[in-house]
Amino acid sequence: EDQVTQSPEALRLQEGESSSLNCSYTVSGLRGLFWYRQDPGKGPEFLFTLYSAGEEKEKERLKATLTKKESFLHITAPKPEDSATYLCAVQGGTGFQKLVFGTGTRLLVSP
Amino acid sequence: DAGVIQSPRHEVTEMGQEVTLRCKPISGHNSLFWYRQTMMRGLELLIYFNNNVPIDDSGMPEDRFSAKMPNASFSTLKIQPSEPRDSAVYFCASSFGPTGSNEQFFGPGTRLTVL
Numbered sequence: 144e145d146q147v148t149q150s151p152e153a154l155r156l157q158e159g160e161s162s163s164l165n166c167s168y169t170v171s172g173l174r175g176l177f178w179y180r181q182d183p184g185k186g187p188e189f190l191f192t193l194y195s196a197g198e199e200k201e202k203e204r205l206k207a208t209l210t211k212k213e214s215f216l217h218i219t220a221p222k223p224e225d226s227a228t229y230l231c232a233v234q235g236g237t238g239f240q241k242l243v244f245g246t247g248t249r250l251l252v253s254p
Numbered sequence: 255d256a257g258v259i260q261s262p263r264h265e266v267t268e269m270g271q272e273v274t275l276r277c278k279p280i281s282g283h284n285s286l287f288w289y290r291q292t293m294m295r296g297l298e299l300l301i302y303f304n305n306n307v308p309i310d311d312s313g314m315p316e317d318r319f320s321a322k323m324p325n326a327s328f329s330t331l332k333i334q335p336s337e338p339r340d341s342a343v344y345f346c347a348s349s350f351g352p353t354g355s356n357e358q359f360f361g362p363g364t365r366l367t368v369l
Contacts, residue, residue: 175355186258186345186360187297230297239302239309239354246296 145170149231149245156221156252164216164248166231176214177242178207179230187230221252258361260346266367272334275364278327279348287347287358288321288331297345303329304352336368 148167156162168176175194179187191200193209200207204225206217216229228249232242259278267273279286288300301311303323314321318337323329333340343365347358 184362186347186363187358188360189357192355192357232297234355239304239352241299241302241310241313241354242358244297 145233145235145243147231147233147243147245149229149248151248152246153249154251156218156250158222158252158254159220161217161219161221163218164229164250166214166216166245167212168214168231168233169212170233170235170243172235172237174234174236174240176209177232177234178214178216179232181228181230181247190229218250221250223252223254226250226252258346258348258359260344260361260364262364263362264365264367266369267336268369269337270335271368272332273336273340273366273368275331275344275346275366277329277331277346277361279329279346280359281327283348283350283359284326285349285351285354285356285358286323286329287349287354288329289345289347289360291343291345291363300331300344302354333366336366338368341366341368 146169150165175192178190181187191207196211204219208215228247230247232244261276286303291297300313301321302309306323321331343363345363347360349356349358
């Protein structure tokens with residue numbers, strides 16, 4: 144059974160203090176690893192898809208990396224507007240396969 | 255485009271009542287997903303439609319839950335009868351493509367409270 148574990152559950156940073164969020168996964172035949180951002184009271188918003196170990200993607204202050212067992216979301220010099228819950232999900236197998244989501248990391252960036 | 259539209263945004267009902275949640279996907283998207291989000295279990299897929307046909311309903315918790323997609327621009331999720339453990343935020347998402355691999359666009363969700 145596909146599983147995703149995210150850590151830490153919550154993270155508090157000062158503005159400008161860089162850090163990383165972790166997503167550990169087990170999946171049968173990884174097809175993709177997805178990162179979403181969710182603001183309070185809103186639906187998740189897509190950030191990245193990573194397909195194979197060694198792949199990296201960047202968007203503004205965020206960089207996602209992937210190994211065979213985990214993914215990291217690196218946040219460089221965060222700003223208060225980066226405060227949100229970050230969700231990781233994996234998809235494996237062939238044909239249609241559902242995304243299996245972790246429970247997320249709640250990030251709070253203080254000015 | 256207005257994005258995925260869900261209604262109502264909030265629903266409070268009493269145990270045993272019927273609840274109907276509604277979703278309008280993004281025009282041109284042919285895949286539609288219903289998810290449920292709780293603190294304990296996170297975000298879980300309930301059912302997936304492709305070209306208006308239910309493809310995977312393995313996440314539907316029990317017979318009290320049913321979903322329909324009569325056309326490409328409308329879907330409903332019905333709970334009858336509702337129970338307190340159904341309290342959660344229900345999201346509808348849409349995307350293009352049959353495999354679920356493409357970016358999914360989520361609606362704002364319906365927060366359901368069953369008393």
